[in-house]
Amino acid sequence: MPQLDTSTWALTIISMIITLFYFFxxxxxxxxxxxxxxxxxxxxxxxxxxxxxxxxTKTYSPLS
Incomplete structure (x- = not known):
């Protein structure tokens, strides 16, 4: 089973945060x-x- 390449994840996450910050x-x-x-x-x-x-309008009081 091939191993997942995680070397570009940091760059992807940082660029996503910068882009979201810019648009916000x-x-x-x-x-x-x-x-x-x-x-x-x-x-x-x-x-x-x-x-x-x-x-x-006339207001009536309750009978006591």
Missing amino acids: QKKMMSYYYYNINSQLKPMKTPKHLTPWEKKW
């Missing part, structure tokens, strides 16, 4: 990149009317 850094740089000179726009929150805000 590239992804993080593009993810957290933002325009420094941009102005924040004020957000307008819409008022949602619920059914109980449209009419007056």
